[in-house]
Amino acid sequence: MTIKFNRFMGEKGMKLTNSGATTADCCDTTDKCRCRWRWDTPGFCSKCHDKLQHRTCLLSSTFIFFLCSFVTYGGAGMLFSWLALSPFQHQIYASVTRGGCQPDGEGSWAIGIYRGGNPFSLKALEMVGVPIDRSSAWPVANPVLTCASVLDESYPSNFVADPFLYLQGGKMYVFFETKHAITNQGDIGVAESVDDGATWRYIGIALDEEWHLSYPFVFEFNGQIYMMPEGSKNGDLRLYRALDFPLHWTLEKVLIHKPIVDATMLEYDGSYWIFGSDFHRFGAHKNGELEIWYANNPLGTWKQHKRNPVHNGDKSMGARNGGRPFIYEGRLYRLGQDCGDTYGQRLLVFQVETLTQYKYAETKVPLSFEESRKGRNAWNGMRYHHMDVQKLSTGDWIAVMDGDRVPSGDLSLRYYLGFLALFILVFLNLFVGRAIGLLRCKFAASRSLNSGKKTDIAATWIRPQLASRVYRSVLRLSRDTTFFRNRVQPRTCLGVSFVVVCVIVSLASMCVMVRCFFGRNGADEPYPLYNHYSQFTLLTMTYDARLWNLKMYIKHYSRCASVREIVVVWNKGQPPNPQTEFDSAVPIRIRVEGENSLNNRFKPDPRIKTRAVLELDDDIMVTCDDVERGFKAWRENPERIVGFYPRLIDGNRIEYRNERYARSKQGYNMILTGAAFVDSKVAFNKYWSAENERGRALVDELFNCEDILLNFILSNSTSFRTVEYVHPTWALDTSKFSSSAISRDTMSHYSKRTNCLLKFSQLYGGLPLKKWGFNARIDGWDY
Secondary structure, rough: OOOOOOOOOOOOEEOOOOOOOOOEEEOOOOOOOOOEEEEEOOOOOOOOOOOOOOOOOOOOOOHHHHHHHHHHHHHHHHHHHHOOOOOOOOOOOOOOOOOOOOOOOOOOOEEEEEEOOOOOOOOEEHHHHOOOOOOOOOOOOOOEEEEOOOOOOOOOOEEEEEEEEEEOOOOOEEEEEEEEEOOEEEEEEEEEOOOOOOOOEEEEEOOOOOOOOOEEEEEEEEEEEEEEEEEEHHEEEEEEEEEEEEEEEEEEEEEEEEEEEEEEEEEEEEEEEEEEEOOOOOOOOOEEEEEEEEEOOOOOEEOOOOOOOOOOOHHHOOEEEOOEEEEOOOEEEEEEEEEOOOOEEEEEEEEEEEOOOEEEEEEEEOOOOOOOOOHHHHOOOOOOEEEEEEEOOOEEEEEEEEEEOOOOHHHHHHHHHHHHHHHHHHHHHHHHHHHHOOOEEEEEEEEEEEHHHOOOOOOOEEEEHHHHHHHHHHHHHHHHHHHHHHHHOOHHHHHHHHHHHHHHHHHHHHHHHHHHHHHHOOOOOOOOOOOOOEEEEEEEEEOOOHHHHHHHHHHOOOOOOOEEEEEEOOOOOOOOOOOOOOOOOOOOEEOOOOOOHHHHHHHOOOOOOEEEEEEEOOOEEEEEEEHHHHHHHHOOOOOOOOEEHHHEOOOOOOOOOOHHHHHOOOOOEEEEEEEEEEEHHHHHHOOOOOHHHHHHHHHHHHOOOOOHHHHHHHHHOOOOOOEOOOOOEEEEEHHOOOOOOOOOOOHHEEEHHHHHHHHHHHHOOOOOOOOEEOOOOOOOOOO
């Protein structure tokens, strides 16, 4: 369709030359589009030479409107990013040299370890309590393998998934799919563990074909080790044999000449069986179809089950395989995937009741796997779709499981929402400009139609067969804009309300756009150290008058990725019920104290199962990302107090001052434990030792300064550095809004703490606190 519109007149007129060109007056531009913005509104353009052609006028009201819109929405976007997005680079995968761990449309799959007395009572690795000194991981936490574990520069990985275990003597091997970050092809990687699965060392790529590989089912038969990976992109199911385990394999046989997906093999009742899916079968439901094949041995001729497909229906029913079938107490169990809301949403377990060449029946049974309530902050918080569980020689069971913190297609969805928000922002901005009269748009077709006669300034040519439809569309658009323009008057209540609503929606769209394009996956992920993760206990001290604050506190911090447990030291009043009073994603323990003392926060607690404790006042709110960065900084130096509030104590006249003073002197020598990580075993035992009894008595006398005392104690016990600062993105101190906070009266609070400093310096023979400068970390976390 071809549509031609002529140029329009400006407010001072327009003349048509013989050649068809136009000469415009002040602040007018020309455009051959169907809709042309008029830049000739007066604005601040007050003078214009009649005989000069002005193609633009930078001081026109249209330009001013667009400039103000850009400044307003751009400023709002920058403010939102400052508040909601961390300014620090999220160095989760610092061990990756280049290329790997990029945002991927399939997700960010990782692999974790579970152990238990039976396959239906498995506990995550962090609940077992395995410590590692090198990374201060007490305990080591899942995931144990991520895309960062694939260190081969020639095979940068975006994720690891579909793990299968192979046990050989005192070693464990896990084979998994690793998606190449450049080719987007799946290869089979392998890692090794010599400490019962606590830590893993990546070995290399075990199998790499010209097509996508995944689901590396590994088993042993007649003294040989075989692998049966999924290669449905090649149209068949192949069996490989290990030439030099675990890295060198050769093709042994093509088992089935069909694109079988997620195939697993087992020996049962004298025969060998393959469970898999063929989504290319006519009438097959993707992720809802299951087939069975049988043979006398793995190398034999495989025949279809007489009732194939044994499942073909709803994709949420667990038809697609989710790992190796296993036998427990003489019963056969099959793992399947619930793909209802998203691919690989969760695992399902089925007890196989009948398995013959002619019949198959199974019943769903509970997996007894506790799902994380941390959502995207947990490595498997959104989905987990594969598990391989095997029995150890000790009688215990071990399992490898994959998980993801985002649903399937999360990256595409974020981009879609981002562009949708951008479209809404632009549309509403133009609509507001049109409504308030700062933006004018004329349609040539409508002018031609409304005139009812030929003119020397409006000439429109449209193909006859399409003329009526196009005319009606353009005319309707012109009428609609006129309709709203006439009724939305900026000086009326309705007009003002309409403009305000449009601006609010536009600002919200800007925030959504910034979040979608620059906010990553929306998770506050943990930071590994030497490719290991860990967890800590969050400890706070409060009493009944501050219960309202505690509820908000627990709801926020329990969602942080590395928080294992929250311990509430209850000093006074009736304690709440932790099972019913709080919305928490982790266990809560209320430790009721008989005496209202600030010393209770550092009391040794044998029930704390982590080396790290985050001492955090119940009136301090920081982001989970700040918490995770502080935790990593502490793990690098666990002998230090690592926190978010620095102070400097110096000078001939000792006085307690705020953070501004420390920055003015470009250094600090104390970290407040109102928001700091400490070693629960070392720090607590020293604080409650007999030689520090007088210091604790001063804390009880002044009901203040327990954090200052801990700084003095640790600094006095060593010649090494004992404090480290981490800059938070932002921190909110709600004590100013509470009448029960001891620091609400700043002047009185600082006076007490100055008194503490004088007495502690006398008690410990001066100031043992050494000054340390800001901006000492390479990552810039202490600026």
